[in-house]
Amino acid sequence: MQYKDYYKIMGLSRDATQDQIKRAYRKLARKYHPDVSKEKNAEERFKEVGEAYEVLKDPEKRAAYDQLGANWKAGQDFRPPPNWNEGFEFRGGGFTGGDAGEYSDFFEQLFGRAGFGFGTAGRRQQGFHARGQDSHAKIHIDLEDSFRGATRSITLNAPEMDGQGHVYTKQRTLNIKIPKGIKPGQHIKLAGQGNPGSGRGQAGDLILEIExxxxxxxxxxxxxxxxxxxxxxxxxxxxxxxKVPTPEGVVDLKIPANSQQGDKLRLKGRGLSGKTPGDFFVVLQIALPPAHTEKSKSIYQAMQKELDFNPRQSLGV
Structure with missing residues (x-):
């Protein structure tokens, strides 16, 4: 997957204001619109500019994109850093134009359904007294936190815009309770911790997705x-x-005679808790001692002579 330099595509510096981004888009959209442009690559450039604008015009998408850093070059092989979007707070107002299928793989990986998750939240209600919009963020916890339940301090990053139209990231720290048995993909809702309402409207909620x-x-x-x-x-x-380590402590486990590589032994009910608790599976991996010494080599040679064993017999060879 190739990295897209959205600032370069639009001919902008990384500190461009939102007004400058809007003006650049209007100029480039007129220049490359397929109905009027005489440029050979007009349609391709028009889609490229539209994708760049989709990200840079939205303070949330732009702030998330900026987190990737400024050292990437256009066309460079790219994979999102692990947990790159952890703790990033967004509203998710959806896409403003075009079919999501028209966007590049780079965009889809970061901002599509499999990526950042934009487009999952509802739009702000209109009116003077309106409830604030819900915020969403993804956080990572340890498996042991789910096993025992825990209270953790998390730091969230949310985009803000100053009076000159520059986007910056503001942090806030919250203490949250992690319920026992929570699983990846499930959510914790913090009532009233989302975006402020208008007038006397209540604040929205903060929805935390667990990984x-x-x-x-x-x-x-x-x-x-x-x-x-x-x-x-x-x-x-x-x-x-x-002895076998488990999240609840070390247990003694009986390995049956003549066990094979990949055999699974189940400890019932020792997985994640819930109405129906999960199980704990031990997958056997046979580790061979190295033959570094003459004595160890002689033991392997004795096994070779004494045991009538062909591990490839099932392959017919």
């Missing part, structure tokens, strides 16, 4: 938790009792 930080041991799928457990070849062949 889990990558864990060094565990993987989460729905309510279930998976752990890849290394075991020695003799533990797999002969059976053994081994």
């Amino acid at each position: 889990f930080n990558k864990h060094p041991f565990y993987r989460v799928a729905e309510s279930d938790i998976y752990l890849d457990l290394p075991i020695a070849p003799w533990e797999a062949a002969l059976g053994a009792r081994v």
Whole structure:
């Protein structure tokens, strides 16, 4: 995927005001409109300018885009940094023109349904006494926070615009309660922490979407938790009792004799909590000792002689 330099596309500096962005778009849209332009690449440039304007005219999209930094070059291979949009607060007013399918892969990755999530919130109600718009943000928590429940301090970034039309990011810090058993993709709603209402209208809500930080041991799928457990070849062949870490502490687990690579052992009800608790799955990974010494090599050579074993027999070779 190629990086799009929206400022370069519109011939603007990164500190351009919102009025300058609007004027640049009007000029370029007239120049490249396919119905009137004689430029060879008019249609392509018109779409490119429209996409750039879709981002830069919106203080929220623009502030999010600016977080990627100024060191990227147009056309450079690009992948969004991990958790790049974490803690970024937005209203999500939707798209203002065109079909989302007309936007580039770069735009869709950042701002489409699979990316930043713009377009999910309702528009502000009209009228003097109107409820404020809801705000949305994505936050990452540790798996252990979901297991036990926790109170955490989070910092959110929201775009603001100064009197000269420059966009900047303002931070606010909140203490939130993380309910026990919450899963990735679920939400925490903080009533009255969204955007202020107009007149005597109430403030909107703040909706936090939950994601889990990558864990060094565990993987989460729905309510279930998976752990890849290394075991020695003799533990797999002969059976053994081994200690296994879980989010609730270390447990003793019986490895059945003649276990195979990839076998799954289930600890029922030890996944994420809920009306129907998930399970904890141990996935066996047979780890081979290295043959670095003459003694270790002789042990492998003895196994080769004593055991009639062809791991490729199922392949017919």
